[in-house]
Amino acid sequence: xxxxxxxxxxxxxxxxxxxxxxxxxxxxxxxxxxxxxxxxxxxxxxxxxxxxxxxxxxxxxxxxxxxxxxxxxxxxxxxxxxxxxxxxxxxxxxxxxxxxxxxxxxxxxxxxxxxxxxxxxxxxxxxxxxxxxxxxxxxxxxxxxxxxxxxxxxxxxxxxxxxxxxxxxxxxxxxxxxxxxxxxxxxxxxxxxxxxxxxxxxxxxxxxxxxxxxxxxxxxxxxxxxxxxxxxxxxxxxxxxxxxxxxxx
Numbered sequence: 493x494x495x496x497x498x499x500x501x502x503x504x505x506x507x508x509x510x511x512x513x514x515x516x517x518x519x520x521x522x523x524x525x526x527x528x529x530x531x532x533x534x535x536x537x538x539x540x541x542x543x544x545x546x547x548x549x550x551x552x553x554x555x556x557x558x559x560x561x562x563x564x565x566x567x568x569x570x571x572x573x574x575x576x577x578x579x580x581x582x583x584x585x586x587x588x589x590x591x592x593x594x595x596x597x598x599x600x601x602x603x604x605x606x607x608x609x610x611x612x613x614x615x616x617x618x619x620x621x622x623x624x625x626x627x628x629x630x631x632x633x634x635x636x637x638x639x640x641x642x643x644x645x646x647x648x649x650x651x652x653x654x655x656x657x658x659x660x661x662x663x664x665x666x667x668x669x670x671x672x673x674x675x676x677x678x679x680x681x682x683x684x685x686x687x688x689x690x691x692x693x694x695x696x697x698x699x700x701x702x703x704x705x706x707x708x709x710x711x712x713x714x715x716x717x718x719x720x721x722x723x724x725x726x727x728x729x730x731x732x733x734x735x736x737x738x739x740x741x
Contacts, residue, residue, distance in 0.1 A: 516535050537631045544617070548616065559605045563619050563622060566640065567616075571590055571689070572611055574607045589609070596609065665736035686724050687725055691705060709725075716728055717729045
């Protein structure tokens, strides 16, 4: 089953950036990004505040732990994961980032990134220097930027609520429902969920063992609730998943 999200093309060794004014006009995530309310000359002015990454291939780093926190990113295409490591060396997958999502803003609290963010597919992101936030306000991108920040905060709250659930089925269903909401916001079919992460990463993110995650997914597959593919899952009976995720606001 093909990915339903916008994807990037290119090679990891290509250091050429996408021209912001070109990509903003045709970007499939434009309506959920800082360019949402802008046209013409204002897009040119936005280009002065944004630098789009080269195409990052799977396992390429967007940034790493302790990198300077002088910028944040908006995912343009593909999917990323964020990983943090405790002083004891334990690794936790804290978040998966889909197109239109703000990444790395929390680094402003300490001046350095406290996690590493890695591409899971061929992906791109738009880099916004935090020193340019004021300029975004002057060109009319302020409402779009504030909405991105508010959505990031809302995503964090819902993730925290979901991970407080004691039942594995509730956590997995909650993850699916939150991803369905993201796809709906992007205008894609919310019943087909792209899951380019490994099952090990997904289990780590949900605070479950791999065996527990596999057992629940297998149970749902046999019952006809979902259809599993290598890098996606199709929700066949959405009402049942929604009932299990009733804890989410």
